[in-house]
Every structure is written in structure tokens, then in C-alpha cells.
Amino acid sequence: MKDFKNQNIKVIGFDADDTLWVNENYFREAESAFCQLLAEYQSSEVLMKKLYEVEVKNLELYGFGIKGFTLSMMEAALEICGLNFSASISTEIIRIGKEMLDKPVVLLDQVEDILRKVRKTYRVILVTKGDLLDQHRKLEKSGLEGYFHHIEVMNKKSEADYRRLVSHLDLYPEEFLMIGNSLKSDIIPVLNIGSNAIYVPYEITWQHEVPTEEVLTEGYIQVEALHDILRYI
CATH class of the missing domain: 3.40.50.1000 (HAD superfamily/HAD-like)
Structure with a gap:
């Protein structure tokens, strides 16, 4: 060796x-919160798959990090909810993102x-x-x-x-x-x-x-x- x-x-x-x-743990917590938020629309498996697809698609545009992840959550939620996308969903996603930025190191x-x-x-x-x-x-x-x-x-x-x-x-x-x-x-x-x-x-x-x-x-x-x-x- x-x-x-x-x-x-x-x-x-x-x-x-x-x-x-610690970093990735916070993303997993945020993903779980995202799935709970949209549980009435799709299963966690479908929600996670869609979120990942949107994240990867947006990497060239947003790069890596919490801000890009938050925008990807917003886009994924809009695609999943369609006309049911609401101000309360948007507000909650922003809260999730801000909470991530405020996590302790x-x-x-x-x-x-x-x-x-x-x-x-x-x-x-x-x-x-x-x-x-x-x-x-x-x-x-x-x-x-x-x-x-x-x-x-x-x-x-x-x-x-x-x-x-x-x-x-x-x-x-x-x-x-x-x-x-x-x-x-x-x-x-x-x-x-x-x-x-x-x-x-x-x-x-x-x-x-x-x-x-x-x-x-x-x-x-x-x-x-x-x-x-x-x-x-």
C-alpha cells in the first residue's frame, strides 16, 4: 500500500x-420534508425520482449547493402539482431551503x-x-x-x-x-x-x-x- x-x-x-x-445529512432531511409536503400528490419514491431528475438537469445552470437545490425543489413541485401548486407550497419550500442554510457546521x-x-x-x-x-x-x-x-x-x-x-x-x-x-x-x-x-x-x-x-x-x-x-x- x-x-x-x-x-x-x-x-x-x-x-x-x-x-x-456534516453536509449530506441535511440534504436528506430536506428531501424527506419535501416528500412529506407533497405526500398527497405522489409517493415518496416518485417524488424523489422527480427531484433528482430536476437537480441533475439544473446542475449546468445552478451548479452544486443549497440554493440550486431549493430552486430544483420548487421546479419539481411545480411539475408534480401542476395547477394545484400554491403559495403555501412555495413558502414551505423556501423555508426548507433557508433552514438548510442556517444549519450548524x-x-x-x-x-x-x-x-x-x-x-x-x-x-x-x-x-x-x-x-x-x-x-x-x-x-x-x-x-x-x-x-x-x-x-x-x-x-x-x-x-x-x-x-x-x-x-x-x-x-x-x-x-x-x-x-x-x-x-x-x-x-x-x-x-x-x-x-x-x-x-x-x-x-x-x-x-x-x-x-x-x-x-x-x-x-x-x-x-x-x-x-x-x-x-x-
């Missing part, structure tokens, strides 16, 4: 949502202690995606901002995004290590540009973040919990 201590790693990037703090798995140890040896950066304002709001609430040399909020976390990041940091690809909970966003594109990765699965994964193709287990390390990364770096 790879041991990054013996490699020329200079910068370590940490994903934010569901790697450093709950840190995971000894995060602050881990960041404190890692930055003694490496430059540490935050690499996330989503709504710029919302991500910076969560970072400020987290109290972790002081641990990061650089903050990067990407649109998609594509290979092109990571190449630009590595170039901006004046690194060779092999000098960068990414740590995150999504194979699709944090691991595969990083490996594809010649950089390194550690995969830290979270208890919940949004289905859009699940790779559609089989992922080789070679080339990256998988750990059970974030504190386990300290054995390899």
Missing part, C-alpha cells in the same frame, strides 16, 4: 462537505487536531465545490479557516479544475495529494492528472457522486476514518 511519507508531497487538499463537516472525526498536525509538514488547502457564498459561510462557521494556506471553490471538480489548481500552486501533479469522501469528485479526476489521493468514505453519498463505471482500487489509499490518514502522510 502507498505511503506518502516517502514521496515528494508538498500540498495536501482537503474536501470540505462530508470530509471535514458540525465537524467530523477530530478534524481540528488532524489539520493542526498535517500543516506542520505540508501546505494545507481547502478544495471544495458548490455555491461560493455558502461554502465560505460554512468555512467561517467551522472555525477552521486559519488552517488553510489557500481556499479553492470549484464549479465541478473536473480534471481541468484540478490541473488549473496545481498550476496555480506552482506544483508538479505528483506533489499534490487530495483527501475526500467522493470517488467521483475527489479521487478519480485527481488520479487522472497524475496526482495522489486518499479516499475517506462518508456514511451517506448523494447518488450523483457515485461513479457510473467501476473504479480501480489501485493508485489511492482508502481509510475508514479521517484520523487514519496520519498513518500515511
